Amino acid sequence: MLIAAHVVGIEACYVYLRDEYHHCRELLTRELAAVQAYFGATPSVHSRPHSHPHPNPPLEGEGIDSVPALQEAGIVRVSALEGAGIVGVSAPEGEGKTSAPPLEGEAFDPTPALEGEGTTIAPPPSRGRLGGGWGSYILPKIEIRRGAGAYICGEESAMIESIEGKRGMPRLRPPYVAQVGLFGRPTLQHNFETLYWVRDILENGAEWFSGHGRNNRKGLRSFSVSGRVKNPGVRLAPAGITVKELIEEFCGGMQDGHNFYAYLPGGASGGILPASMGDIPLDFDTLQPHDCFIGSAAIIVLSQHADHADRARDAALNLMKFFADESCGQCTPCRVGTEKAVTLLEESKWKTGLLEDLSQAMVDASICGLGQAAPNPIRCVVKHFSHEIV
Structure with missing residues (x-):
């Protein structure tokens, strides 16, 4: 998903999804309104965001790099100068066993925009005005751009290429997308979950978000758990939880007759660890010393069974x-x-x-x-x- 944004206000939102979702615009409007209100009152690109009771929410980008969200935003704001910047949010994972919480359950009820073959035309854009406690801003135009679910298009520049109508292939750096991104404009790339938390943090405060977490970690994370557990699925759990705690407290334990053998802590490229290392907190810096990373937080559990042994x-x-x-x-x-x-x-x-x-x-x-x-x-x-x- 890519969001075109002016330095003072958000101009348009380009949603990059595999399918149309019924509540997509409603959910995006909620989060973009918070982002716009947070940055919208800044008179100059060289100024800091306007005064806010929680100026530094402890929110890191999801994925490999996990750069603090506001640090990334500051880079794009400076790069944009007096023109328009763009915010990019990855929605489709294109990877088995992986899903983002806003795209699951009641929050995102999948409803095809058009039925039949060749449905590549996006529905009409929506537009409105934001008021109330968030101030008065023109809401962004939201357009659906459908992708084919290619895994490579989760890479920020490959997604940009796809949205621009080209083959989804990563660009060489420099320039980086924060300098030259979608349609040649500075682009800020985020996972959907990062954007999903923005308004909750700004409304409830950084202390509320930081109040969750275990093992000296802060915040909440969505773990997509699959494999040999009784209750697989997307689970919202404290950051820093261990895989053993996640299995027992949120997934009902291992399946009958299955013994915990190994796990993938971060999806396809996140590495593989043995059950003996199941007490490592699931977070960014805790897994890196073991050649692993949390990445998409897709936890895949392997087991040993009398009739079958995962390897x-x-x-x-x-x-x-x-x-x-x-x-x-x-x-x-x-x-x-x-x-x-x-x-x-x-x-x-x-x-x-x-x-x-x-x-x-x-x-x-x-x-x-x-x-x-x-x-x-x-x-x-x-x-x-x-x-x-x-």
């Missing part, structure tokens, strides 16, 4: 096949690297030295995060599940 090496192979299919093919390290990795992972005994060299080449030379993060599951299996690959 981390099988998960790594399936993930690498996924990356090979979803690679845009623009850069050789990712295009060829993922294919070579699949071939090596299919061997009964892994050539760990060759896999490490290949992984490092992909990390160092791939254009975007897909190729750079794709080797994470391989490295985790070599490090934590060596008994499976000898």
Whole structure:
């Protein structure tokens, strides 16, 4: 989802989704109103946001980089100068076992805008005026831009390319999208969940949001839990919760007869950890020392059962096949690297030295995060599940 925004006020919102959603405009208007009220009264792009009782909400961007939301906003505001900036929000994940909370349940009731083949025309834009406690601002025009669910279009510049009508392929940097983004304008990229929390934080205060959390972490997070648990699904839980706590308190425990064996803490590229490391807080900086990251917060639970035993090496192979299919093919390290990795992972005994060299080449030379993060599951299996690959 990409939101075109003037320095003083939001101009238009380009929603990038796989399907139309009935409450999309209503929900977006709620959040954009808060963003506009927060930044709208600033007379100059070189000034700080206007006085607000909670000027620094502890909100980090979702995904790999997790840059504080207001820090990113400040970069775009300066880059915009006297022109118009753009805010970008990723809505579709394009990844199995992953979903964002605003797109689930009653909040976002999926309703196709048009039925039949070739429904690529967006519905009419909506427009209105914001009043009440948030001041008087013209609400943004909201237009639906449908994508095909490509995983690569979760990368900020690839999504921009897709919205502009081009093939979804990452751009080379510099310039960065905060300087030259959608339609050549400075662009701020966020996950939908980041935007989802803005108004709640501004209305209830940073202290309210910071009051949630465990293990010295602050805030709330949505975890998309799947695998061998009794009650899989999207669960709103405190930031810093451990996977063992998440399974027992929010998912009803493991399925009958299944013993917790391993888990993926952050979706396809977030790595794989053994159950013995299930007490690590699920947050950004806590997982990085273990070659993992929270990413999309898609928690996939693997198990051992009398009739079937999940293996981390099988998960790594399936993930690498996924990356090979979803690679845009623009850069050789990712295009060829993922294919070579699949071939090596299919061997009964892994050539760990060759896999490490290949992984490092992909990390160092791939254009975007897909190729750079794709080797994470391989490295985790070599490090934590060596008994499976000898």
